[in-house]
Amino acid sequence: xxxxxxxxxxxxxxxxxxxxxxxxxxxxxxxxxxxxxxxxxxxxxxxxxxxxxxxxxxxxxxxxxxxxxxxxxxxxxxxxxxxxxxxxxxxxxxxxxxxxxxxxxxxxxxxxxxxxxxxxxxxxxxxxxxxxxxxxxxxxxxxxxxxxxxxxxxxxxxxxxxxxxxxxxxxxxxxxxxxxxxxxxxxxxxxxxxxxxxxxxxxxxxxxxxxxxxxxxxxxxxxxxxxxxxxxxxxxxxxxxxxxxxxxxxxxxxxxxxxxxxxxxxxxxxxxxxxxxxxxxxxxxxxxxxxxxxxxxxxxxxxxxxxxxxxxxxxxxxxxxxxxxxxxxxxxxxxxxxxxxxxxxxxxxxxxxxxxxxx
Numbered sequence: 001x002x003x004x005x006x007x008x009x010x011x012x013x014x015x016x017x018x019x020x021x022x023x024x025x026x027x028x029x030x031x032x033x034x035x036x037x038x039x040x041x042x043x044x045x046x047x048x049x050x051x052x053x054x055x056x057x058x059x060x061x062x063x064x065x066x067x068x069x070x071x072x073x074x075x076x077x078x079x080x081x082x083x084x085x086x087x088x089x090x091x092x093x094x095x096x097x098x099x100x101x102x103x104x105x106x107x108x109x110x111x112x113x114x115x116x117x118x119x120x121x122x123x124x125x126x127x128x129x130x131x132x133x134x135x136x137x138x139x140x141x142x143x144x145x146x147x148x149x150x151x152x153x154x155x156x157x158x159x160x161x162x163x164x165x166x167x168x169x170x171x172x173x174x175x176x177x178x179x180x181x182x183x184x185x186x187x188x189x190x191x192x193x194x195x196x197x198x199x200x201x202x203x204x205x206x207x208x209x210x211x212x213x214x215x216x217x218x219x220x221x222x223x224x225x226x227x228x229x230x231x232x233x234x235x236x237x238x239x240x241x242x243x244x245x246x247x248x249x250x251x252x253x254x255x256x257x258x259x260x261x262x263x264x265x266x267x268x269x270x271x272x273x274x275x276x277x278x279x280x281x282x283x284x285x286x287x288x289x290x291x292x293x294x295x296x297x298x299x300x301x302x303x304x305x306x307x308x309x310x311x312x313x314x315x316x317x318x319x320x321x322x323x324x325x326x327x328x329x330x331x332x333x334x335x336x337x338x339x340x341x342x343x344x345x346x347x348x349x350x351x352x353x354x355x356x357x358x359x
Contacts, residue, residue: 137293139164139346141198147176149292156300159184160314161336162343164296166198167191181313185332195335196222199342206349210248214240215345222338231329234337238320241304241341245270248348253277256294256351270317271305278302294351297343304340315340 142164156162159181163172171191178184188195199222206215218240224233250273254262257277278298307318311327315337319328 139293139296139343141165141167141169141172145169145173147173151176153296153299155184156296157302158314159336160300160302160304160333160340162297162300162340164293164343165202165346166339166342167195168198171195171198185336188335189331192225192335195339196226199338202342202346206345208349208352209355210352211244211345211349214244215342218338218341218345225334225338230331230334234315234320234329234334237334237337237341238315238317241337241344242270242317242321244341244344244348245305248352249344252348252351253298256291269305269307271307274298274301274305294347297340297347300336300340301344304337 152163155176163175167188171187171194174187175184178187200219203215203219203222206212217236221233221236221240224230224236250270253273254260254277260276260279262273262276278295303312303314303316305317306312309316309319310323312319315333316328320337
């Protein structure tokens, strides 16, 4: 069975090309895109409920995604029924190969899905100009703040920190106004009690069963800092961070930034996964609003899992677990690493599938 020649994409407008692409997805690809679309719709619904009137562009995104996906789902159901009827008389693998001939040209279908999402979603560049729309996508401690988001991301990478969910707004604003990592470390040390309270309050909101124990251990690390045991706290933080990455975050990063070029099979070192996910976007304009919140957390982890190093100017998971020294365990590392790990747990708490109800 020969497939029909693919129409020239120049004959279609953008919407029609997207619909053709969706209709040509294989079964597995269609299921994955359906899951992504469902996740997107659910995320949008949860985050914009208080701001529906102000967020018509995002509501329109959900509507257009559902509209674009409906024909593909109908075609998929019809094709599956035909194949089931024809199976006794024909070689199913050959039929399947013919049906998916054009899909073979889409070697990077994840990239195309990302393009569709970006064409429909409001750009993250709106953060500065449409704060009311963006605020529903930001962690609670950042909502309502008018910040230079480029600078927030730069500081996250430079300090190996995340400012998502903790600390409180006034500390975030003061940190952003400082010109050096040393000055920011000094401020965190000065406001340590408040930072620790903010971290504990944030961790109390982690409810996913797969993460509750990790959140409790991280809160115990905060207690160790309060008691003056910063080195012990850093060692515990390193292990909570590694466990979260290994069990949950590594796979989640690949799902969240599917167009990145991940070298190696799934399970490749965390550092390479993070480098691939964060090397593409050079600024917030390259991100959708849904991705920005996640990127805000990952940006601070750029060097956290760097291996084969003997020293580092920011917290390093490898050194913390494999090289005990006063250089590895510095007083300036413990609060940034604590903030970074609580932010990852918070974003994982949002991203993980809810546990199945017992039957």
